[in-house]
Amino acid sequence: MKHVLTLEGIPPSKKNAKNVFSRGGRIFVISSKKYLAWEEEQSWYVKQWQGRKAGRSDLTLKKLIVTFCPKDKRKFDISNKFESVADLLVKNKIIVDDNYIYVPHIEAKINTDASDKGNTIIELEV
Numbered sequence: 001m002k003h004v005l006t007l008e009g010i011p012p013s014k015k016n017a018k019n020v021f022s023r024g025g026r027i028f029v030i031s032s033k034k035y036l037a038w039e040e041e042q043s044w045y046v047k048q049w050q051g052r053k054a055g056r057s058d059l060t061l062k063k064l065i066v067t068f069c070p071k072d073k074r075k076f077d078i079s080n081k082f083e084s085v086a087d088l089l090v091k092n093k094i095i096v097d098d099n100y101i102y103v104p105h106i107e108a109k110i111n112t113d114a115s116d117k118g119n120t121i122i123e124l125e126v
Contacts, residue, residue, distance in 0.1 A: 005049045005094075007042050007120040010068055011035075011084035013077065039088055046092040061095060063105040063125040069114035082108040085122060094124070 012035045020029050031039075066085050068078065086098035086106075096102045114121075 001125070003124040005046065005122040005124070006116065007045060007085070007088075007122065009038065009042075009118060010070055010076070010120055011042070011081050011088070012038050013080035014084045014087060015080045035084065038084075039091070042088055043092055046088065046094065050092065050094065061103050061105075061124055063107070063123075064089075064095075064103050065107040065109070065123040065125070067109050067111050067114070067121040067123070069111050069116045069119050069121065071118040073112065078108050078110065081120075082106070085120060089122070 012032065014031050014035050018029050019032055020027065022028070030036075064086070066082055068081055070076075086095075086103070089095045090098055111121075
């Protein structure tokens with residue numbers, strides 16, 4: 001069975017957009033405000049989608065396919081964008097973890113000809 005979730009926009013990179021600061025002699029590294037805002041906004045869509053799927057948070061995946069449909073031809077690192085999406089799915093308990101035990105097959109691709117320009121389409125095959 002295939003479940004499809006569409007997110008608005010292309011995720012900012014979580015990995016390359018970190019803020020570093022120190023407090024009380026300790027160094028802290030957190031994700032950028034842009035990433036955190038995207039994650040919060042998209043979490044709302046994920047929760048709405050999850051509610052329509054009868055609250056399934058225990059999906060055993062066969063395959064996770066993420067298709068990015070950019071608005072323009074700007075290049076970006078697809079693995080960083082994929083990591084942001086996978087972390088969003090874990091945070092919202094759509095998948096238990098994004099390691100190979102829970103997600104044995106992944107695909108990340110670009111579709112520049114899509115009618116869904118500017119969106120990220122996630123297919124969860126269970």
